[in-house]
Amino acid sequence: MENKKVVLIEKSTELFLTYGIQHVSMDDIADKCGISKKTIYKFFENKNDLLLQIITIKIKKLKQILKIYPKKHSNSVKVLYTFFEDIKLIMNKISPILFIEIKKHYPNIFIEILKIKTYTLLPFISENIKQGKEEKLYKNNLKATDLCKSYDTMFNMIFMNYYNNSKSEQQTSISFLNNLFLHRLVSTKGLEELNKLYHKN
Structure with missing residues (x-):
């Protein structure tokens, strides 16, 4: 589970840096990581929580x-x-x-x-x-x-x-x-x- 969270943070950081925050959705992050959006919410409450942890x-x-x-x-x-x-x-x-x-x-x-x-x-x-x-x-x-x-x-x-x-x-x-x-x-x-x-x- 912890490895998934690390991958999520790395991939979402890459997306945010490249495209900005507003242009990246949780669906985009899920697609990039090859997981469901539901899985993301097991680790992060929302995009703001994800950003804070990054x-x-x-x-x-x-x-x-x-x-x-x-x-x-x-x-x-x-x-x-x-x-x-x-x-x-x-x-x-x-x-x-x-x-x-x-x-x-x-x-x-x-x-x-x-x-x-x-x-x-x-x-x-x-x-x-x-x-x-x-x-x-x-x-x-x-x-x-x-x-x-x-x-x-x-x-x-x-x-x-x-x-x-x-x-x-x-x-x-x-x-x-x-x-x-x-x-x-x-x-x-x-x-x-x-x-x-x-x-x-």
């Missing part, structure tokens, strides 16, 4: 992944650069309308997403800035809180307020934002490290 699982996984970044990479520039590259890949799989749909139709889910940013992602970036300053790879006069707020505002503009942007436009926008943010952070020493990563990729 978000809960993704939050747990994200927290585990964020702990790994500093251990896998030798300095703060590599950590943040790799993190941003991974974010870009993830966002490329997400329908441009997904965040807008969540904000409009699933306010409780939207609040959970905001919590992820506020209590997980932004503290991760803030801690990275602190580490980068200690390594002399970031400018010493940086104010992590202000920078994180600015990044968050621009991120929201890209993914939650644009009604007609395509995936390609999202990719271009997020790449620009991440590169701009990294260049705002790095010192002369850090810029050398950053340029190595650009040339490598």
